Amino acid sequence: NAGVTQTPKFQVLKTGQSMTLQCAQDMNHNSMYWYRQDPGMGLRLIYYSASEGTTDKGEVPNGYNVSRLNKREFSLRLESAAPSQTSVYFCASGLAVSYEQYFGPGTRLTVT
């Protein structure tokens, strides 16, 4: 099992460009999550999906959109990137009933 995979690993964007971060899990988990990690700020939840077809805003959703394409895949889209979105993005999945989460390796995004 690959666990949680994320693509790309690194990305540099110019202000105003758009891109989609991809995430997939092969553990048959219902819940999937997108976080951003910034120095000294821990992990902040951007969006969350409790099950296929449902999404919910987290703590910092502005500037992002998500799609839960199927049970395996949960993508994060930046429509018009801003320098404030420079961060490391982590996707995670989990069984809601147990609440433990399994993380992907992250995408390091720089917006210039």
Add this chain to the structure above:
Amino acid sequence: AQSVTQPDIHITVSEGASLELRCNYSYGATPYLFWYVQSPGQGLQLLLKYFSGDTLVQGIKGFEAEFKRSQSSFNLRKPSVHWSDAAEYFCAVGAYTNAGKSTFGDGTTLTVKP
């Protein structure tokens, strides 16, 4: 709302010494509590979790944590630290009423001196 505080931003210990990382949480009922570890350039990995029952829980890599309801704490311990334990450690709290979402602390960076 639930919250997590990790009072120590950075801790340095010598290899072979014992370790305790502090975590305090705020939640009205019995929480679900977790410790995760993040090595440089990696994602987070679950070390251990507490849901109910025995308040001393064992995890991977020789770590343990103790849930103390009276102190709203869930401190992580290891009796003898190895150089490979150098990493960032995150405490997290989840709640049944929060539909699977966890709140993470800001993390504690552990440096291990030879």
